[in-house]
Amino acid sequence: MSHYTLSQWILFFFFYCFCGWIWESCLVSVQKKTWVNRGFLHGPLLPIYGSGALIILLATLSVQDNLFLVFLLGMVAATILEYFTGAAMERLFRVRYWDYSDKPLNLNGHICLFCSLGWGAFSIFLVQIVHPPIQRLILRIPEGIAQVAAFLLAVATTVDAVQSFNAAMNLREMLENLAQSNEDLQRIQKRLEVYSAFAEEDLQRFRDKLDEGRYRLEGLRQERAMEKALRRASLRAQMQENVQRRRAWKLSVVQTLADGLEQYREKLDSATDLSAEYLEEKRAEIAEALEKLQRQRERIRSTSDKAYARAARILRGNPSARSKGLEEALEELRRLSSK
Numbered sequence: 001m002s003h004y005t006l007s008q009w010i011l012f013f014f015f016y017c018f019c020g021w022i023w024e025s026c027l028v029s030v031q032k033k034t035w036v037n038r039g040f041l042h043g044p045l046l047p048i049y050g051s052g053a054l055i056i057l058l059a060t061l062s063v064q065d066n067l068f069l070v071f072l073l074g075m076v077a078a079t080i081l082e083y084f085t086g087a088a089m090e091r092l093f094r095v096r097y098w099d100y101s102d103k104p105l106n107l108n109g110h111i112c113l114f115c116s117l118g119w120g121a122f123s124i125f126l127v128q129i130v131h132p133p134i135q136r137l138i139l140r141i142p143e144g145i146a147q148v149a150a151f152l153l154a155v156a157t158t159v160d161a162v163q164s165f166n167a168a169m170n171l172r173e174m175l176e177n178l179a180q181s182n183e184d185l186q187r188i189q190k191r192l193e194v195y196s197a198f199a200e201e202d203l204q205r206f207r208d209k210l211d212e213g214r215y216r217l218e219g220l221r222q223e224r225a226m227e228k229a230l231r232r233a234s235l236r237a238q239m240q241e242n243v244q245r246r247r248a249w250k251l252s253v254v255q256t257l258a259d260g261l262e263q264y265r266e267k268l269d270s271a272t273d274l275s276a277e278y279l280e281e282k283r284a285e286i287a288e289a290l291e292k293l294q295r296q297r298e299r300i301r302s303t304s305d306k307a308y309a310r311a312a313r314i315l316r317g318n319p320s321a322r323s324k325g326l327e328e329a330l331e332e333l334r335r336l337s338s339k
Contacts, residue, residue, distance in 0.1 A: 010150035011138050012057070013050040014157070020049020028319060037317050040089075040097060040168070041160045048085060052078045056123045057131065064127050074123020079116040086110035093168045094175065095330070096322040109322075171311045171333075174303070178329035181296055185253055188289050192260045243308045246332075250300045258293045261286050308333070 004012070024038040024046055039046045059077040063069040087110055090096045099109045106112035138146070265286050268279055315321060315334050323330045 005143065005146070007143065007146040007150040008138055009054065010154060011141070011146060012134070013054055014045065014150075014153050015050075015134060015138075016053035017045040017047055017050030020046035020052075023049070032319060036319060039317050040314070041157070041164050043157065043160050045157065045160075048082065051085070052081055052119065052122075053126060055081050056119075056126055060123060060127055067124055067128075070123050070127050071120040074127070075116050075120030078119035078123070079111050082115070082119070083107065083111045090324075094172045094323055094326060095168070095318075096324070097318045097320075099320055099322045101322070167310045167314060170307060171314050174307065174311050174333065175323060175326040175329045177299060177303075178332060179326050181250075181299065182328065184292055184296065185257065188257050188261075188292065191285070191289065192257060192264065243305050247300055247303075251297065254293050254297050254300070258290060261290055261293075 021039055021044045025036060025044075028036045028038050037044075041047070055077045056074040059073040060070045063073065086096065086098060087108070090110075096109060100106040100112035100115060101109035103112035103114055105114075141149070265283065268282055268286075271279065311333050315330070321330070
């Protein structure tokens, strides 16, 4: 095993990436009772499995006949890889693509004892059973053909990785924008209620209108009722319908808040018993809030259906994904693509 060429190592990597994709996709599909194209990439590859297999092989080359050392070294090497890969991806994308937080004896949700033991068992299975026939198969491939195949696979996967990286960064930006949008709207709503409190009737009218017409942000969680009417539609059509309804709801929230601010500004303009300094301060606050609402309106309208579709594809392929601090925004996106 110690005399592989670079192209052979690359072919091993892609083979185990593909095997990992088959395993994860089938496992998660059974759990979710629907087909899940598992993983970060568009293609049928899970690099964490390919990297894990190579790390295990490298760590156990010299002790392959000692099952205990194969188990121990493979477990340690793969666990270290899994931890640092998970931590790096979460730091970069603000999304945790696998999460063991609910498992006992986990470390920051990136690794856990049960999965580490699984890596150890997999190491023995890989070194003793799977790899020997795969090794014989790949070593039979002429070096020239192996080099061409490795090069083509590397190029195709690099293109896929770049596209997937960009999609993941777009997902991060979308999550941050959604979280900021929700926070801004809630803050403006509370401020408007304080403004309206100066006029008891205005406050009640505003609350009634908000309850009936604004489809408050918390009400977005009630999309499940809408989903039932769309169960017979295709996933793409359903996704588009969900996005359109969400966009209409958010615009309704923004418009209702803007109307309330305009009404309060008119009240201020006609007020005669308030100091000029107070009026100027409140007018500035209202102008700032209206400007934020206008930016919200533009952002809602400018986010394309394709952007939502790309984000939804990532979340469908990673149903256990979590995002610390952005969980509400993540769930909002996830509901857009749910059946």
